[in-house]
């Protein structure tokens with residue numbers, strides 16, 4: 001399976017909003033109640049605001065055979081704000097491809113550390129990538145308390161051309 005990546009375009013907003021909603025609805029039910037998931041999904045209800053948020057950060061989109069299957073976004077070259085993959089293509093390396101590229105770009109742009117407010121569902125994914133738990137937190141969204149974990153990872157500095165490792 002070939003996963004290709006490209007930067008976000010404004011026309012991606014509707015399909016990314018659909019992937020966001022489907023990923024939360026179908027992949028996080030073991031960790032969050034129906035009410036919590038609906039409140040989380042509603043954060044992207046206003047497609048225009050959602051699209052503007054993605055456009056104002058570094059957002060990468062993943063495609064398989066021309067079909068959009070996931071996305072990741074990084075704010076201020078330090079905070080992973082979104083990472084969502086279509087439920088019909090999980091555990092195929094889509095999130096890995098997105099985060100590999102994002103971490104390389106962030107490193108090239110001078111980031112030394114990335115942080116993510118990870119859902120409980122995504123915690124094993126980030127742990128596997130070397131992100132370390134900093135704190136367990138909750139936030140209130142539409143009268144629902146949502147638990148999340150703040151995790152961070154130190155990035156290796158870029159290797160200068162010609163350097164022998």
Ligand SMILES: CC(C)(COP(=O)(O)OP(=O)(O)OC[C@H]1O[C@@H](n2cnc3c(N)ncnc32)[C@H](O)[C@@H]1OP(=O)(O)O)[C@@H](O)C(=O)NCCC(=O)NCCS
Nearest residue numbers: 023027084085090091092093094095096118119122124125
């Ligand atoms: C978390 C998420 C982005 C992972 O996407 P994915 O494309 O399936 O991830 P990958 O295939 O790249 O997984 C790479 C590795 O991470 C780990 N991993 C990923 N999902 C996992 C899960 N549900 N449970 C345990 N380990 C998991 C595994 O080690 C996996 O390797 P393996 O499949 O060879 O065992 C996806 O499940 C998702 O969209 N979840 C719902 C939304 C969400 O919570 N987003 C995070 C918001 S911060």
